[in-house]
Amino acid sequence: MKNVLEYMEHHVLCCPDKIAVVDKTSSNSYRELEHTCKTVGTALSRHIKVGQPVAVLMEKGIPALCAFWGAIYAGGYYVLLNPELPIFRLKQIQKVLQAEYVIVDSPHAKLAAELFPAKAILMMDDLQKESIDLERLRFVRSRMIDTDPLYVNFTSGSTGVPKGVVVSHRSVIDFIDVFTDTFQFSSTDIFGNQAPFDFDVSVKDIYTSAKVGGTLAIIPKPFFSRPKELLDWICEIHITVMIWAVSALCLISAFHGLDYLIPTSVRKILFSGEIMPEKHLRAWLEHLPDAQFVNLYGPTEITCNCTYHVIDRSGDYSHGIPIGRPFPNEQVFLLDVNAQEVTTSGVVGEICVRGTALALGYFRNPQQTEVAFVQNPLNTSYPERIYKTGDLGKYLDNGELLFCGRKDFQIKYMGHRIELEEIERAVAKIPGVDQCCCVFDAKKERLYGFYTGSPKQPSLRSQLAESLPVYMVPRTLYQIKKFPLNKNGKIDRKRLLDRKE
Secondary structure (H helix, E strand, O other), rough: OOOOOOHHHHHHHOOOOOEEEEOOOEEHHHHHHHHHHHHHHHHOOOOOOOOEEEEOOOOOOOOHHHHHHHHHHHEEEEEOOOOOOOOOHHHHHHHHHHHHHOOOOOOHHHHHHHHOHHHHEEEEHHHHEEEEEEEEHHHHOOOOOOOOOEEEEEEEOOOOOEEEEEHHHHHHHHHHHHHHHHHOOOOOOOOOOOOOOOOOOOHHHHHHHHHOOEEEOOOHHHHHHHHHHHHHHHHHHHOOEEEHHHHHHHHHHHHOOHHOOOOOOOOOOEEEEOOHHHHHHHHHHHOOOOOEEEEEEEOHHHHHOOOEEOOOOOOOOOOOOOOOOOOOEEEEEEEEOOOOOEOOOOEEEEEEEOOOOOOOOOOOOOHHHHHHHEEEEOOOOOEEEEEEEEEEEEEOOOEEEEEEEEEEEEEEOOOEEEHHHHHHHHHOOOOEEEEEEEEEOOOOOOEEEEEEOOOHHHHHHHHOOOOHHHHOOOOEEEEOOOOEOOOOOOOOOHHHHHHHH
């Protein structure tokens, strides 16, 4: 297998009328989905060359998915431009991407005109009117190989310019095949998609569902600010699998949504992106006693995830939930500051990954690629790339890994090295606290804490002083109603810092 479209095409042959995808307005069978994708692909192939990026400026939904796979049928690769991003950010991405064509729907035509010249704008409605040219599509496919790019996801860059992570067909195929085998997903599963399509968590939803012949249920975004409607929809669609960001799960548990309605159809919940607060995990475990829960870990650059830990309902997670063990065909290991491997339990090192799931690198950014994707220092015999995640971890006595924070979240404050996650974990343990996030203002050398819940600041400070040294107690603790989230559903630390007095 060398092309992800083979997942869908297989199920067109064996179960063409099975519902492949449903969103807030419509649904498509596998046959219908393939037809639209081939139509778009035929039309697009008259514009692009094999190996070209295709921008997609659309809300997530069935049309966006058809635009993605239409770009692949045409021999290109897709890049979602999220219309919710600021225009400045979109211009930054396009400046790096330099896409010659963008697929857009009618609601976003005006925005597309601000970003692209008129000749570059291809309306989705027009592309779908083309007749399918099977011979042309077969010729395009014959020129593609498995290491061709599949998509580019743009993430924040330390220089202020977004970095485009380029991921190949081979990397996705390698990961999705072991991912589906590990957790035994099947054609009966309905995958509730929470993540935006420009966030790699959605890659697991899209391609796991296509691999097993399941149904992809694209949850309307407005529901994530209305927990009751969200739960109603999950139950109405009978979602069985939720591969979600931690913050999205906490949205439901923080507002006691599970006391309103329990989604009994859900049998597997896999979460990632941030540290899951133990009290929120316990709430989910209590309300779904028969479901499997899994903590996933991995940055975009290694294609979704590289380690996993299946939650033990009787386990003690007071010191954190492990990120677990590597998936098959991926090696995850720790390096110290001298690029020597760390093998002793309890010793912190940088998490590094090797394997075919690694991204190809950063789009038009060889300098950053060379910094992050480096020669394996443990191998001096032949060229071998590894990815240095910038995350810290340590081995537990059972051989599993525990996430210990970001290298850039390890701060020097009042002469002490401090892990912000350690403070957050201490705050989250205090009765009445729902969530906590700590941020450090490097310019002012000040440490701040933000939390949701009932305790007042003086009480919280005094309780923290009982468990943390004085230099680890944030200078100011802010009680807020809810955390600002970035487009990927993670807590937006920069916006928190901007909120302080």
